[in-house]
Amino acid sequence: DGGITQSPKYLFRKEGQNVTLSCEQNLNHDAMYWYRQDPGQGLRLIYYSQIVNDFQKGDIAEGYSVSREKKESFPLTVTSAQKNPTAFYLCASSIQQNQPQHFGDGTRLSIL
Amino acid sequence: GEDVEQSLFLSVREGDSSVINCTYTDSSSTYLYWYKQEPGAGLQLLTYIFSNMDMKQDQRLTVLLNKKDKHLSLRIADTQTGDSAIYFCAEVFGNEKLTFGTGTRLTIIP
Numbered sequence: 001d002g003g004i005t006q007s008p009k010y011l012f013r014k015e016g017q018n019v020t021l022s023c024e025q026n027l028n029h030d031a032m033y034w035y036r037q038d039p040g041q042g043l044r045l046i047y048y049s050q051i052v053n054d055f056q057k058g059d060i061a062e063g064y065s066v067s068r069e070k071k072e073s074f075p076l077t078v079t080s081a082q083k084n085p086t087a088f089y090l091c092a093s094s095i096q097q098n099q100p101q102h103f104g105d106g107t108r109l110s111i112l
Numbered sequence: 113g114e115d116v117e118q119s120l121f122l123s124v125r126e127g128d129s130s131v132i133n134c135t136y137t138d139s140s141s142t143y144l145y146w147y148k149q150e151p152g153a154g155l156q157l158l159t160y161i162f163s164n165m166d167m168k169q170d171q172r173l174t175v176l177l178n179k180k181d182k183h184l185s186l187r188i189a190d191t192q193t194g195d196s197a198i199y200f201c202a203e204v205f206g207n208e209k210l211t212f213g214t215g216t217r218l219t220i221i222p
Contacts, residue, residue, distance in 0.1 A: 006154075031209070040120075040213040042200070090154055097209040102147055103154030 002027045006091050006104035012112050013078065013085060021076045021107045023091035032074035033092040033101060036060060043090065049074055050097050078109065086111050120140040123193055123219045132216045134201035141203040145210065146175065146186045149198040158186075158199075182211035188218075196220050200222060 004025040013019045023032065031050050035043040045058030049068040063082025068074055074093075078085045088108050092101040117135045125128040136144065142163050147155040159174045161168045163183075168175045174187040184201055201213040 031211075038216075043212050048209065092155075094210075096207075098142075098204050098207050100143075100157050101155075101210055102157070103127065103147075105154045106152070108152075 004091060004093050004102055004104040006089075008107060009105065010111045011107055013109060014112050016080045018077055018079050018086070018111065019085075021078070021089055021091075021109070023074045023076065024072055024102060025074075025093045025100060025102075026072060027093055027095075028071070029093035029095050029102070031094045031097045031099075032068065033094075034058075034064070034066065034074070034076045035090040035092065037088045037106075046076065046089075049099070062075060085109055102108050116201060116211055118199075118201060118213040118216045120214065121217050121219070123221055124191050125221045126191060126193060130186075130191045130195065130218055132186045132188075132199050132201075132213075132218065134184040134186075134213050136182050136184060136201065137211070138201040138203060138205050139179060140174055141205040143204050144175075144177065144184050145202040145204075146173075147200040147202065147212075149200065149215070153198075155200060191218075191220055193220050193222075 007022045033048040034046040044060050044065050047066040049055035052071050065077045090106045091104045094101045130157045146158045146161045148158050149155045176185045178181045198215045198217050200215045202210040
């Protein structure tokens with residue numbers, strides 16, 4: 001079955017560490033997205049990519065980095081510069097950027 | 113810029129109808145979507161409506177669109193406990209990416 005897979009489901013980070021969240025899709029979608037969701041809050045866009053080898057900053061890109069070396073994969077690195085990384089992170093993909101987005105099940109990141 | 117606005121909370125008795133409202137930003141929006149997010153999960157696309165339609169019905173779900181007021185609503189008939197979730201509306205216009213609303217948390221009262 002086609003879908004979008006995020007791993008791990010839960011992730012813990014020590015102070016000063018970088019961590020990378022995985023997002024893989026086999027839907028043959030060109031566009032991919034990363035969102036952050038805080039408790040009781042809506043979605044905030046971190047980064048998005050319309051096509052392989054290209055990506056743009058969203059509304060809250062500071063302290064995060066991404067790569068898009070393959071169509072299927074859009075990993076998100078939460079760097080030590082992100083001072084408040086505890087949140088629920090959602091990855092999504094769409095055929096093109098103006099088409100409906102399909103979401104993964106999320107990764108919950110916590111600070112140790 | 114403007115936000116896509118939704119009420120944060122809605123409580124409804126089991127068996128009643130739920131109406132979730134959304135005010136979007138651009139009268140030129142081409143598609144409007146409703147997503148459902150269950151606890152600890154991602155968003156699922158529930159339904160959508162083209163901007164040239166006023167209403168769309170899909171089983172227990174009815175979407176109403178008022179383009180003049182830029183108002184979108186989702187009605188859930190015979191609300192069940194499994195409908196407890198956060199509901200997001202989203203708009204898209206032209207080649208832009210989707211803009212999501214702030215989300216409405218629907219709580220079902222037994």
